[in-house]
Amino acid sequence: MRTQLVIFALEGVIVDSLRLVAEAQAEVLRVVGVEISPDELIEDYRGLPFKDILLKLEERSPLPLQASLIGAADTAVEQRIREMRGVDGVRSTLAHLGAPFDAVSLHDRKRTEKILKAAGLDQIFAGRIDVFDPANPKSYKDLLLQAAAAATPEACVVVDTTPAGIIAAREAGMRAVGFTGGEATYPGLADALTEAGAETVISRMSALPRTLAALGEWSEPA
Numbered sequence: 001m002r003t004q005l006v007i008f009a010l011e012g013v014i015v016d017s018l019r020l021v022a023e024a025q026a027e028v029l030r031v032v033g034v035e036i037s038p039d040e041l042i043e044d045y046r047g048l049p050f051k052d053i054l055l056k057l058e059e060r061s062p063l064p065l066q067a068s069l070i071g072a073a074d075t076a077v078e079q080r081i082r083e084m085r086g087v088d089g090v091r092s093t094l095a096h097l098g099a100p101f102d103a104v105s106l107h108d109r110k111r112t113e114k115i116l117k118a119a120g121l122d123q124i125f126a127g128r129i130d131v132f133d134p135a136n137p138k139s140y141k142d143l144l145l146q147a148a149a150a151a152t153p154e155a156c157v158v159v160d161t162t163p164a165g166i167i168a169a170r171e172a173g174m175r176a177v178g179f180t181g182g183e184a185t186y187p188g189l190a191d192a193l194t195e196a197g198a199e200t201v202i203s204r205m206s207a208l209p210r211t212l213a214a215l216g217e218w219s220e221p222a
Helices: 018-031 038-044 050-060 068-078 090-095 109-118 140-147 163-171 189-196 205-217
Strands: 005-009 101-105 129-131 156-160 175-179 200-202
Touching (some): 018 050, 018 068, 050 068, 090 205, 101 140, 109 129, 140 163, 163 175, 163 189, 175 189, 175 205, 189 200, 200 205
Parallel strands (some): 005 156, 101 129, 175 200
């Protein structure tokens, strides 16, 4: 089936931001006595909102974690935005993709635009990104369906680097490609993405056009 739309996750797929975010979150947690490394956050809590990370950490820590930490983490991440860059090869890949594309972000529009501008990708994604709206919150699955409103879900391919994102794509009836490039990869990530439902996993963005062509020839697994 011809791909009608490719939907990219913003963080870790379009913009190499996951490690910077994990470093900011780890610093905030360290201040209140929770010793956790950026690597642990990346491997154990990849793709989760910070409030969900706090809930899971409370289960393993005797320390109560205040909701005010969410605001502190937001501020810490905001201060790292200027360091964010596009994933290697993303510009060339988008230029040769051979299919319409969109992106989804779990940040609000203002922060998403800041991130894209810092990465030099704001013009490329102008009018091509769906963002989280705090006034009308949606699940990641529903955000994907919103992005694909003008397409047939089963003809959409989601590219994500988190197991949670791959699962959401499958729940939305879309095909999924896992991505292990970028600075926040780790041994075992490819297996985790495959187990979550990715049909294939790529480690270089430049492999995506060929992968899409191959997916067009493959039938969706039963």
